[in-house]
Amino acid sequence: MKHIITAFVFAGLLMSCNSSDKTKTTLQESDTAETTTEATPAKTNKALQAIDSDDALIATALMAAPESSRANCKVIGYNMAGEFVTLKEGDNEFIVLADDPNKNGFSAACYHKDLEPFMARGRALKAEGKKHQEIFDIREEEMKAGKFNITSGATLHIYSGPKAEYDPETAKVDGAKLRYVVYLPWATAASTGLPEAPVASNHPWIMNPGTHRAHIMISPLSDESH
Known part of the structure; x- marks a missing residue:
């Protein structure tokens, strides 16, 4: 009876070792795959x-x-x-x-x-150094005055x-x-x-x-x- 129990224990240990080795191998393969993916350079469009x-x-x-x-x-x-x-x-x-x-x-x-008169006025004001809100306010008043539409x-x-x-x-x-x-x-x-x-x-x-x-x-x- 003792021989039978010993055999079962030995078999269980053997299976556990094999399982551990497979797990380690799987993890190593996974790590290698991720490393390989990360190391692959991104493709560039040579036509651009x-x-x-x-x-x-x-x-x-x-x-x-x-x-x-x-x-x-x-x-x-x-x-x-x-x-x-x-x-x-x-x-x-x-x-x-x-x-x-x-x-x-x-x-x-x-x-x-x-729209060109409106756009051209904006470009001219910008060239004068006017900021966004200044350009907005000036063109608002000029629109109200009928200078452009x-x-x-x-x-x-x-x-x-x-x-x-x-x-x-x-x-x-x-x-x-x-x-x-x-x-x-x-x-x-x-x-x-x-x-x-x-x-x-x-x-x-x-x-x-x-x-x-x-x-x-x-x-x-x-x-x-x-």
């Missing part, structure tokens, strides 16, 4: 290039415009030499403002030509992102997305039924309600790519 020429500035800026209208848009903005110029002539209803190559990230905008429903298309690299085949900027601003001067939450803060991505809301710069904001979905 820096936006480092006037042609690249024009191509990427036009991504802010509706696709069917891009060929005939006028493009303005800073060239690679740092001069504010007309980069491309156009004859349709849109003006496109190119990215400023001297600033981090990327931001281009497209808007109806009727913002057509209700005029839309600003903004194509922006944190990077300044693009695919030269498609002109798409890496990580850039579109958002929209629809101007409704003097509108309020009460007059439009819109909230004054975003409920979720891609949901409209009203910003600067009750002012000359009241507008509907529509931001992109977080996983949307352009």
Whole structure:
């Protein structure tokens, strides 16, 4: 009987050792796999290039415009030499403002030509050294005085992102997305039924309600790519 009990005890110890060895082996394999994953370098898109020429500035800026209208848009903005110029002539209803190559990230905008006096006034005041709130207040008073007008429903298309690299085949900027601003001067939450803060991505809301710069904001979905 003692021999039988001894045999069972020995067998139990053997099984326990084997189980321990398997557990250790599994953990070691898991650690190795995690280490291997962490050590794998992230893949880079070799097709992307820096936006480092006037042609690249024009191509990427036009991504802010509706696709069917891009060929005939006028493009303005800073060239690679740092001069504010007309980069491309156009004859349709849109003006496109190119990215400023001297600033981090990327931001281009497209808007109806009727908004140009308002936009140009903002650029002029900024060039004079005026701050954001000063520009806002000055243009508010000038709007009230009838010096210029913002057509209700005029839309600003903004194509922006944190990077300044693009695919030269498609002109798409890496990580850039579109958002929209629809101007409704003097509108309020009460007059439009819109909230004054975003409920979720891609949901409209009203910003600067009750002012000359009241507008509907529509931001992109977080996983949307352009």
